[in-house]
Each structure stands twice: as structure tokens, then as C-alpha cells.
Amino acid sequence: MIGLDPILDRLPTTIQRSAAGVAEFNREIIEATRDLVIGYKPNFAFYEALGAAGWEALAETRKAIPRELIALADAKRGDIGSTSELYAQAILDSLGFDAMTVSPYVGLEGLAPFLAREKKGVFVLGRTSNRDGSVQDLELSNGVPVYEQVADMATTWGDNVGLVIGATDLEAAATLRERHPNTPFLVPGIGVQGATVGDALRHAATADGRMAMVSASRSVIYASSESDFAEAARRRAEELLQEAYAVRV
Amino acid sequence: MIGLDPILDRLPTTIQRSAAGVAEFNREIIEATRDLVIGYKPNFAFYEALGAAGWEALAETRKAIPRELIALADAKRGDIGSTSELYAQAILDSLGFDAMTVSPYVGLEGLAPFLAREKKGVFVLGRTSNRDGSVQDLELSNGVPVYEQVADMATTWGDNVGLVIGATDLEAAATLRERHPNTPFLVPGIGVQGATVGDALRHAATADGRMAMVSASRSVIYASSESDFAEAARRRAEELLQEAYAVRV
Numbered sequence: 001m002i003g004l005d006p007i008l009d010r011l012p013t014t015i016q017r018s019a020a021g022v023a024e025f026n027r028e029i030i031e032a033t034r035d036l037v038i039g040y041k042p043n044f045a046f047y048e049a050l051g052a053a054g055w056e057a058l059a060e061t062r063k064a065i066p067r068e069l070i071a072l073a074d075a076k077r078g079d080i081g082s083t084s085e086l087y088a089q090a091i092l093d094s095l096g097f098d099a100m101t102v103s104p105y106v107g108l109e110g111l112a113p114f115l116a117r118e119k120k121g122v123f124v125l126g127r128t129s130n131r132d133g134s135v136q137d138l139e140l141s142n143g144v145p146v147y148e149q150v151a152d153m154a155t156t157w158g159d160n161v162g163l164v165i166g167a168t169d170l171e172a173a174a175t176l177r178e179r180h181p182n183t184p185f186l187v188p189g190i191g192v193q194g195a196t197v198g199d200a201l202r203h204a205a206t207a208d209g210r211m212a213m214v215s216a217s218r219s220v221i222y223a224s225s226e227s228d229f230a231e232a233a234r235r236r237a238e239e240l241l242q243e244a245y246a247v248r249v
Numbered sequence: 250m251i252g253l254d255p256i257l258d259r260l261p262t263t264i265q266r267s268a269a270g271v272a273e274f275n276r277e278i279i280e281a282t283r284d285l286v287i288g289y290k291p292n293f294a295f296y297e298a299l300g301a302a303g304w305e306a307l308a309e310t311r312k313a314i315p316r317e318l319i320a321l322a323d324a325k326r327g328d329i330g331s332t333s334e335l336y337a338q339a340i341l342d343s344l345g346f347d348a349m350t351v352s353p354y355v356g357l358e359g360l361a362p363f364l365a366r367e368k369k370g371v372f373v374l375g376r377t378s379n380r381d382g383s384v385q386d387l388e389l390s391n392g393v394p395v396y397e398q399v400a401d402m403a404t405t406w407g408d409n410v411g412l413v414i415g416a417t418d419l420e421a422a423a424t425l426r427e428r429h430p431n432t433p434f435l436v437p438g439i440g441v442q443g444a445t446v447g448d449a450l451r452h453a454a455t456a457d458g459r460m461a462m463v464s465a466s467r468s469v470i471y472a473s474s475e476s477d478f479a480e481a482a483r484r485r486a487e488e489l490l491q492e493a494y495a496v497r498v
Contacts, residue, residue, distance in 0.1 A: 005332070045328060045335035051343060052304040059300065078352065079294060079325055080379050080442075083254070086294035094300060103327065105354045105374055109381030125354055130329050132358030135399060139390040146395060150384060193329070 001072065002033060002237065003188070003217025004042040004061060008050075010222055012229040019053035022046075023060040025229075029221055030064050032230035036237045039070025039098075041186075041215050062095050070213075072186070073097035076125065077114075078106040085113040092120045099123060101164055101186065104150050108157055115158040121184070122161055124154040126176060129166025129189030147172065148179070155180050162186055165204055167195035167214070173203040177211075185212045190240075191219030197243040209247065216240055250321065251282060251486065252437070252466025253291040253310060257299075259471055261478040268302035271295075272309040274478075278470055279313050281479035285486045288319030288347075290435075290464050311344050319462075321435070322349035325374065327359050334362040341369045348372060350413055350435070353399050357406055364407040370433070371410055373403040375425060378415025378438030396421065397428070404429050411435055414453055416444035416463070422452040426460075434461045439489075440468030446492040458496065465489055 004026050008017040015021045030040060042061050047054035065071040073095065077087040084106070091100050092114070099121030102111050114122045127136055127147040136147040144152075154161050163180065165173045167189035177185070187204045189195050197214055205212035220240070224232030253275050257266045264270045279289060291310050296303035314320040322344065326336040333355070340349050341363070348370030351360050363371045376385055376396040385396040393401075403410050412429065414422045416438035426434070436453045438444050446463055454461035469489070473481030 007335075043328070043332055045326075045332045045339065048304075048339040049335040049343070051308065051339070052301045054339075055297075055301040055304045076326070076328055076352070076355075077294075079292070080377070083292055083294045086256075086298040090294065090297040090300070094298070103325070103352045103354050104384050105352050106325075106377060106379050107381040107383040107385065109383075110377075110379045128329070128355055128359075130355050130359045132356040134356040134358075134402060135353050135395075136356065138395065138398060141388040141390050141392070143390070146384075146387065149387060153383060 001039050001041050001070070001186075001213045001215040002029065002037055002220050003074070003215050004029065004040050004221065005046045005217045006221060007046065010225070012225050012227060014227040019050045019057040022050065022054070023057040026061040027064045028230040029233050030066075032234040033237045034066055034069065036234070036241055037069065038213055039072055040065050041072040041074050043074040043217075059095055062097060070099060070121070071097045072121070072123070073100035076101050076103045078103040078110050080106065081109050081112050084110055088113040088117060092117050099162070101125065104154060108153070111157065115160065118158070118160055120160060122158065123164050123186045124150070124161060126151040126154070126163040126165050127169050127172040128164055129168045129193050131168065133169070148175065151176050151180060155183050164188070167200035167204065168193055170195070170199055170203040173200070177204055177206065181206060183211065187212050187214045190214060191216045197240050198247050201244055201247045214244070250288050250290050250319070250435075250462045250464040251278065251286055251469050252323070252464050253278065253289050253470065254295045254466045255470060256295065259474070261474050261476065263476040268299045268306040271299065271303070272306040275310040276313045277479040278482050281483040282486045283315055283318065285483070285490055286318065287462055288321055289314045290321040290323050292323040292466075308344055311346060319348060319370070320346045321370070321372070322346035325350050325352045327352040327355040329355070330358050330361050333359055337362040337366060341366050348411070350374065353403060357402070360406065364409065367407070367409055369409060371407065372413050372435045373399065373410060375400040375403070375412040375414050376418050376421040377413055378417045378442050380417065382418070397425065400425050400429060404432050413437070416449035416453065417442055419444070419448055419452040422449070426453055426455065430455060432460065436461050436463045439463060440465045446489050447496050450493055450496045463493070
């Protein structure tokens with residue numbers, strides 16, 4: 001999965017540094033890589049930083065993601081239930097994303113509107129790729145860290161639940177995979193954040209190499225800052241895919 | 250503090266049901282109540298539900314909040330640090346909010362970009378007004394609930410830290426106030442969510458009635474669905490203020 005997280009300053013020299021440029025950049029990345037990936041994951045922060053025009057670029061980016069692939073909104077939302085309903089309308093209904101990330105601090109009540117959309121995937125933050133686990137790693141009275149308990153609870157919240165499990169804590173990823181053999185994991189944290197595809201799959205995928213969507217963002221989309229950026233992104237995505245196949249053999 | 254959380258279906262009959270109507274509605278509410286409040290708190294979900302035009306309405310709403318009052322963005326953001334930086338740019342720098350709510354699940358590293366803006370207030374979710382505390386109420390190995398540990402940690406993260414403490418768990422509010430006598434609390438959960446201003450202040454404010462910004466949304470902004478909505482909102486805000494003064498005497 002490719003994270004579409006463009007910053008104006010890092011757009012290729014041939015792309016206009018504007019929200020419209022961002023949408024064009026994403027379209028070209030998608031066109032060049034769509035046969036290599038399971039889907040695309042725009043992180044909302046990068047679009048909100050561009051204001052209302054950024055929101056338009058986000059809507060255009062979603063439309064550019066082919067229907068047969070997963071359009072995953074990395075938004076990490078979560079509020080009281082009645083407010084989360086509005087976020088669900090915005091992201092899953094209006095923008096039409098197939099899945100999104102949500103933050104579990106608000107509990108089941110706060111995530112219910114996302115979960116109620118049964119055909120949409122709801123990826124609950126488990127152990128994220130944040131280096132600092134000051135909250136997630138706290139030890140509970142039953143001896144397990146917060147993230148493990150959150151994962152255990154979240155997987156009972158619906159058939160459409162996945163977990164966000166960063167490849168930056170591989171031990172945690174392996175433990176969670178063992179506890180939740182049938183839960184899809186979204187696995188960020190490779191590339192710029194440090195882990196390799198091999199690390200990620202060996203720890204977060206099932207023994208037969210399934211159920212882990214490994215996501216790379218900056219290392220792919222910024223593979224070149226020149227006019228060949230789309231081909232360069234494709235080459236980088238192919239390399240990552242080769243790494244993935246090497247693990248599965 | 251008044252929460253500006255408008256839904257198209259509930260706008261007064263005299264206001265256009267559009268993002269432009271939302272901005273107009275907010276402007277009229279602000280004009281009618283600005284001498285009664287410490288500030289305004291738009292929750293981002295209500296604007297994102299309206300797409301790019303909603304983001305414009307949010308920007309206009311922020312501009313309509315007088316400079317001498319607090320413009321608080323209820324956005325509950327939090328991501329890896331480099332991504333949170335983009336959210337901070339969007340909300341605190343570009344839109345120009347004075348303060349915002351953030352979700353602590355990502356830890357200190359994930360909140361650092363918000364905290365680094367030292368003149369901006371960062372309200373970390375402590376015990377929210379969600380009825381369901383399935384994550385926040387988990388007991389840690391040191392015997393305290395997650396929310397208490399989060400509050401204890403967050404208050405060490407900077408001089409610009411506040412806490413979100415819902416008035417729906419008054420015992421938790423009182424405990425946290427005792428532990429953090431000098432920390433500003435943002436206190437939602439009165440009105441439609443069930444608690445009274447008196448409850449909120451008696452438990453979340455200091456003994457001399459300070460440090461708690463009690464926020465009401467639906468009970469104020471929907472006080473009338475007719476053309477007198479702004480005066481009705483003012484009357485309701487005055488009633489809440491009288492309740493607050495009654496506690497302080």
C-alpha cells in the first residue's frame with residue numbers, strides 16, 4: 001500500500017506547488033503503480049494543511065484510486081459517538097473511502113458510527129509507529145500493555161475491524177499477530193521510519209504471508225524529485241514488492 | 250464556552266442549509282453571545298461533513314471569533330510527529346486557532362509539534378465525556394486508571410497543556426482537579442450530554458471557581474429553530490452563566 005502524503009516543498013520540480021498540483025502528483029503516482037499495490041492511503045493532515053483546496057485535492061485523490069483497490073483514509077478520528085457519526089459521514093460516505101484509521105482512546109461508544117458501516121474497514125490504532133509509547137506501552141493491572149488490551153477489545157467490536165500495528169516495534173507486531181490470526185493489520189513504519197518490508201511481513205503477517213498491508217509513503221512518492229518521479233516511484237514500489245515476495249518464498 | 254457544532258438539518262428555518270449558511274449561523278450566534286463567554290469551540294467533524302465548503306465555513310467561523318476570546322479547535326488530532334506537524338500547521342498556524350484538543354494515544358512524540366507552539370493551548374484528552382470508558386478506565390499496574398496516568402504525564406509535557414475532562418464522570422473530574430490544581434480543564438458534557446454547569450464547576454474548577462472552561466453546544470445553539478435563534482441562544486447562555494455565578498457565591 002502506498003501512502004499518499006505529499007508536502008508542497010517536496011513535490012517534483014515539474015509539478016505546480018499547489019493543492020491542484022498535489023492532486024495531479026497523486027494521479028500520476030497512482031497511474032504508475034496501480035498494478036503493484038493493494039491500495040492507497042492518503043493521510044488527512046497533508047491535505048488539511050492546504051485548507052479548503054486541500055480538501056478538494058483529497059476528494060480528487062480518492063476518485064483517482066481505482067475501484068478495485070482499497071482507498072484507505074488515514075485520519076485517526078474518534079470523538080463522542082454523535083460527533084464521530086459526522087466524521088463517518090464525511091470520510092466514509094461523502095468522500096467514499098473504503099476504510100479508515102480511528103483512534104481508540106474514546107472507547108467503543110466513540111467508534112460505533114464507524115463500525116456500524118459494516119462494509120467499510122475500521123483500522124483501530126493498536127501499537128502505532130510512534131517511537132514513543134508513553135501511553136500505548138503503559139502496563140495494565142493484568143500485566144499486558146495498553147496496546148495489547150486495546151487490540152484484544154477492538155477485535156471483538158465488529159467483523160470489519162483491523163488494527164494499525166507499526167513495523168517499528170516488531171516484537172509487539174509478532175505478539176499481536178499470534179493473538180489475532182485473522183485480523184487485517186495495516187503496517188506503517190517501513191522506509192523513512194526505519195523498518196524493512198521483510199521485517200514487517202515476518203512479524204505482522206500470518207505464517208503464509210497474509211493479512212498485513214504494509215504501507216510505504218515518503219520512500220516511494222519522493223523516489224525522484226524530477227520529471228521521472230512516477231517511474232521512480234514505480235521502481236521503488238517494485239523493489240518493495242520483490243522484498244515482500246522474497247519473504248514469502 | 251460555546252461549542253459551534255451546527256448540523257444542516259437543525260439550522261433555523263431562516264438560514265440557508267449550506268456551508269455558507271453554517272458560517273452565517275455561527276456569526277450570528279457569536280455576535281449575540283460574545284460578551285458572555287470565554288470563547289468558542291467549533292468541532293471539526295461538523296465542518297468536514299460539508300466537504301471543502303465546510304472547511305471554508307470553518308475558516309470564516311474562526312475569523313468571526315473576536316481576538317480577545319479563545320478560539321478553540323476541537324479536532325482531537327494526533328499522529329506520528331512529522332504528520333502532527335502538518336495538523337499543527339493547518340489548525341494553529343493557517344486557520345489561526347488559539348488552542349486545540351489532541352488525542353494522547355500517540356504519546357508525547359506524536360503531540361510534540363502541537364506542544365512546541367508555546368503560545369497555543371494544547372488540551373489533551375483525559376477523561377472525555379464518552380459514556381463508555383472502555384480504554385480510558387482500564388486499570389494500570391500502579392492501580393490508577395489510564396486517564397489519570399495520561400493526565401499526570403500530560404501535565405509534565407509543557408506549560409501550555411490543558412486537559413479535556415468531561416462533566417459526565419464527576420468523580421474523575423474532582424480527582425483530577427485535586428491532582429492538577431493549576432491546569433486549565435476544558436469541560437464538555439453539560440446540557441444534552443446530561444450534567445449541569447453546577448456539577449461541572451463544583452467538581453472540575455478550583456475551590457475559588459477558576460480553571461474550568463465549561464462548554465455547551467447543542468443546548469445553546471439550538472435553543473430556538475426560528476428566526477429568534479440568536480437571542481434564544483443568548484438567553485440560554487445567560488441562564489448557564491447565572492448557574493455558574495450561583496455556584497461561585
